[in-house]
Amino acid sequence: MDRSLNLLDEALGLDNGDSNPSETRLLLLIEDCVETSAYFVLHHLIKRSLSPHSSALVVFVAFAQPFSHYDRILRKMGCNLVVQRDNKRFLFLDMLTLECPGEPQMEMVKKLAKVDFLICMEKSRKLWRLEPGASLVMIDDISLMEVAANGSSNHVLDFLHYCQTLTTEFGCSLVFLNHKDIYSSMERPTLILQMEYLAEVIIRAEPLATGLAADVHGQLTVMNKGICDGPRTLQTKMCNFHFRIKENCVEYFYPGSRT
Amino acid sequence: MPHYLLENQSRREDPNARNSRVESIVSAANLCTAPSSRCGRKHCCCHGCNRRLGRVVSLATFQLHPLLRSLDSSMDQMEQSLFRPEYQISTVTPLTPILLWKILGGGFSLGSLVMVMEDTEAPHHMLLLRNFMSQGLVHNQPLLYASPSREPRAFLGTLPNPILSKDDKSREHDIEQEKGLRIAWQYRKYFGEHQQNFEGQKDGKPEYCNDFDLRKPLERHFLSGQHIDCISLQGSQNLATFRDCCSAFLAQLPRFDGNITSAGRITIQSFCAPQCEYSNMEWEMLSFIRSLKSMVRSSNTVALITFPPSLVSPSIAKRWQHLADTLLSVRAIPDEDKELANLLTGYQDMVGLLNVHKVARLNTQVPVILEATTFSMKLKKRRSLVLECLNQAPIDGSSGSSYGTSGSCSGSSKTGRLDF
Numbered sequence: 065m066d067r068s069l070n071l072l073d074e075a076l077g078l079d080n081g082d083s084n085p086s087e088t089r090l091l092l093l094i095e096d097c098v099e100t101s102a103y104f105v106l107h108h109l110i111k112r113s114l115s116p117h118s119s120a121l122v123v124f125v126a127f128a129q130p131f132s133h134y135d136r137i138l139r140k141m142g143c144n145l146v147v148q149r150d151n152k153r154f155l156f157l158d159m160l161t162l163e164c165p166g167e168p169q170m171e172m173v174k175k176l177a178k179v180d181f182l183i184c185m186e187k188s189r190k191l192w193r194l195e196p197g198a199s200l201v202m203i204d205d206i207s208l209m210e211v212a213a214n215g216s217s218n219h220v221l222d223f224l225h226y227c228q229t230l231t232t233e234f235g236c237s238l239v240f241l242n243h244k245d246i247y248s249s250m251e252r253p254t255l256i257l258q259m260e261y262l263a264e265v266i267i268r269a270e271p272l273a274t275g276l277a278a279d280v281h282g283q284l285t286v287m288n289k290g291i292c293d294g295p296r297t298l299q300t301k302m303c304n305f306h307f308r309i310k311e312n313c314v315e316y317f318y319p320g321s322r323t
Numbered sequence: 324m325p326h327y328l329l330e331n332q333s334r335r336e337d338p339n340a341r342n343s344r345v346e347s348i349v350s351a352a353n354l355c356t357a358p359s360s361r362c363g364r365k366h367c368c369c370h371g372c373n374r375r376l377g378r379v380v381s382l383a384t385f386q387l388h389p390l391l392r393s394l395d396s397s398m399d400q401m402e403q404s405l406f407r408p409e410y411q412i413s414t415v416t417p418l419t420p421i422l423l424w425k426i427l428g429g430g431f432s433l434g435s436l437v438m439v440m441e442d443t444e445a446p447h448h449m450l451l452l453r454n455f456m457s458q459g460l461v462h463n464q465p466l467l468y469a470s471p472s473r474e475p476r477a478f479l480g481t482l483p484n485p486i487l488s489k490d491d492k493s494r495e496h497d498i499e500q501e502k503g504l505r506i507a508w509q510y511r512k513y514f515g516e517h518q519q520n521f522e523g524q525k526d527g528k529p530e531y532c533n534d535f536d537l538r539k540p541l542e543r544h545f546l547s548g549q550h551i552d553c554i555s556l557q558g559s560q561n562l563a564t565f566r567d568c569c570s571a572f573l574a575q576l577p578r579f580d581g582n583i584t585s586a587g588r589i590t591i592q593s594f595c596a597p598q599c600e601y602s603n604m605e606w607e608m609l610s611f612i613r614s615l616k617s618m619v620r621s622s623n624t625v626a627l628i629t630f631p632p633s634l635v636s637p638s639i640a641k642r643w644q645h646l647a648d649t650l651l652s653v654r655a656i657p658d659e660d661k662e663l664a665n666l667l668t669g670y671q672d673m674v675g676l677l678n679v680h681k682v683a684r685l686n687t688q689v690p691v692i693l694e695a696t697t698f699s700m701k702l703k704k705r706r707s708l709v710l711e712c713l714n715q716a717p718i719d720g721s722s723g724s725s726y727g728t729s730g731s732c733s734g735s736s737k738t739g740r741l742d743f
Contacts, residue, residue: 098644098680104688130620136686160617207642211613215606243645249637278692309689 071316072108075286075303076265090237090290091228093263095244095256100282102241102269103128104309106204109239110134111143113200114153121199122148123155127208131156140311159212199236201227206242206259217255228262244268264290272306280306284316423451423533423710426698427649427682428691431625433586435683436616438647439629441593445655447675447700448629450537450708452592455627457482457535457545459588465550467572467589469565471596475553478592479546483535486707536706550575556591556599562611569615573622589619589626595634605639612646620685648683653700667699668714675700677710 076092092109096102113120126134134156135145148154203209206220213219227238240259247253260266268285286303308315431437441448459466460482468475554568569589576587594612595602602608612628619626628647632640644650654676656663664670677698682691698710 098641098650101690107688130617133686137688140687160613161621207645208613211606211609211642214610243641246638246641246645249641281690281692311687311689 071303071305071318072105072267072284072286072314073112075284075288075301075305076267077288090264091231091262092237092239092265092267093259094239094241094267094269096241096269097243097245097271099271100269102267102284103204104307104314105267105269105284106202106239106241107134107137107141108314109200109202110138110145110154111141114143114145114148119198121153121155123157123199123201125157125159125201125203127159127212128204130160131158141313159208199234200239201230201236202239202241203227204241206240206255207246210255221255221258224259224262264288269307279308279322281309282307283319423454423677426679426693426710431627431649432683432685433623433625434620435625435648435685436612436619436646437625437627437649437651437683438643439627440644440650440652441629441631442652442654442675443631443633445653445675447653447655449592450700451651451653451677452590452627452629453482453537454533454535454708455588456590457485457541458533460541460545460549460551461485463549465552465572465575465585465587467552467554467569467587468592469554469556469568469590470592471556471598473555473557475555479551479553480540482541483537483707484539484541486534486536534707537702537708538706556594556596558600560600561604562601562607566611566614570618573618573624576623585623587622587624589615589624591626591628594628594630596631597634602634605635608635609639609642609646612643616646616648644680647681648685650679650681652678652680654678669699669701669711672701673699674702676713 076090094102094105110122110124112118113122124134131145131149138145145154145156149156206224209223210217210220224240230236231238240263242256242259244256247256266285266287266289268287269282270285271282272280283304283306288301288303305316305318307317439448439451456466456468456479468478470478472478552568552572554565556565559565572587572589576585595608615626630643632643635643656670656673656675660670667673677700679693679696679698682693684690695712697713699713701709701711703709
């Protein structure tokens with residue numbers, strides 16, 4: 065694998081490929097803003113989870129883009145989502161085109177969650193004989209889920225708590241994307257504060273303070289709250305690096321390490 | 324948006340705010356404002372600056388050779404001569420009009436949602452809106468137009484007429500005339516000439532109609548016999564009926580029928596205007612935009628929505644911006660702003676500024692990084708809208724060092740290029 069790709073994986077604590085899956089179980093929050101979007105982190109995680117070396121199952125709840133969008137991007141990265149979907153390793157829940165007049169969409173999310181999530185995950189796990197903890201639930205993105213819930217952040221929080229029980233019950237990882245700048249002008253942004261509190265890893269994508277350049281697209285700050293550094297010691301690890309997004313990969317590098 | 328905040332502050336004549344606004348405009352235009360010691364070629368991350376550097380240095384080198392031969396070629400003298408006003412003038416880039424579709428990387432992507440943030444105190448968004456609608460009608464594309472006015476169909480009478488090819492002759496005539504002005508601006512003219520020739524000869528085919536005469540109303544035959552839906556948003560209490568209208572309109576334009584000429588346009592003017600009864604239902608509006616986005620994505624359509632962001636709460640306005648595939652904003656510029664007038668070339672002709680915040684990235688993850696994100700909107704001969712890159716005005720040698728930035732860029736970089 066490209067060495068530069070590993071900078072994000074290292075920061076996430078995922079660099080050790082043969083580690084016990086239960087150790088990599090985490091709740092990951094990705095935050096971005098209008099100027100710099102962090103969708104590429106989602107793509108990276110999908111590709112990583114669906115790589116031939118991994119046996120993970122990915123459940124993707126898409127509020128932002130249709131399936132074709134993700135499929136074309138991942139295809140350029142060398143991952144065929146259609147094949148993975150047919151093999152039941154990639155479960156795509158298209159919430160963008162789902163319209164149900166008269167019924168709040170959040171109710172449908174809940175129903176979907178209870179029916180699809182669990183049944184599909186169980187089926188797929190049996191099919192693939194997966195170990196517990198080898199599945200990944202991704203939501204793109206939480207702010208649109210709020211729109212689907214008609215602005216009721218309590219409903220969204222309930223759902224997130226429900227998802228969190230999945231992590232303990234089924235041992236899967238959760239990845240949420242949200243837009244940080246939406247909440248910056250709010251007095252009490254309960255939703256984002258609770259999400260940040262629950263998350264074990266927070267990835268924040270921001271533009272460079274000096275403005276965008278053609279060769280640096282922004283910077284990532286990865287805050288890993290639960291790094292086990294030796295026996296019984298926990299510490300928060302912060303990493304900051306720049307990135308450049310390409311069609312088939314993303315280059316990560318430390319500031320100043322490029323001429 | 325910061326620009327909006329700064330704009331509002333400056334209207335209250337706060338000198339600090341005005342200074343910071345000048346800074347923000349300059350930085351948005353990718354003009355480097357760093358002093359010479361900091362703006363070396365290696366450390367300047369501003370792409371626009373780097374581009375200019377190449378051009379500046381080459382011109383300066385060309386001019387300096389005879390000068391240097393006659394002088395002692397010590398580095399100090401080279402520096403002095405580079406800072407002479409006549410060389411600083413050469414930092415001005417060509418002032419050729421830029422087309423919006425070129426800025427956006429080839430046009431509005433089919434299936435994308437374009438949002439324009441209005442200036443609440445000026446109607447500049449209407450210029451974009453009218454051009455967008457006229458362009459569709461001229462090319463026989465179905466149009467859905469929704470506005471908060473009682474009689475939206477009346478607005479069609481104000482759409483501009485395309486400038487026909489015979490009018491191009493007059494444009495060429497103007498260029499010929501301007502060629503006579505080969506004084507301080509000569510470099511700019513040479514560049515402009517070359518670039519225009521290059522663009523005009525591309526493919527040898529007439530290009531997509533982009534030039535519209537704002538003084539002439541759109542000819543009647545463009546309006547008759549076309550599929551045009553006009554909807555007034557004023558009376559509707561909720562957005563369900565409007566959503567149904569959009570969905571019926573989009574049903575005629577399926578995405579995958581292989582017929583690209585059947586592209587449609589949806590234009591919604593001032594979506595959250597207070598005269599609409601739903602304007603206090605922020606989440607319903609968001610939900611509508613989200614469903615419109617999903618409908619548009621699966622059809623051969625581009626939707627353009629203009630909205631005044633100050634009329635919704637800041638966090639909701641941010642959500643709107645996130646929903647947009649392509650995000651633009653327009654701002655008026657005050658008539659008499661001496662600092663801006665000194666700073667920007669052609670300030671007198673500008674009517675406003677256009678900011679490109681986001682360019683649609685459908686089916687790709689690579690962001691579009693523009694060389695400049697702020698463009699000036701000008702009305703050429705008071706009839707057609709043109710966009711131009713912002714340009715720093717030439718600096719006379721006696722002025723302070725604060726605006727002598729382009730000169731300093733060339734000064735700091737010249738040691739590498741002028742190797743004697």
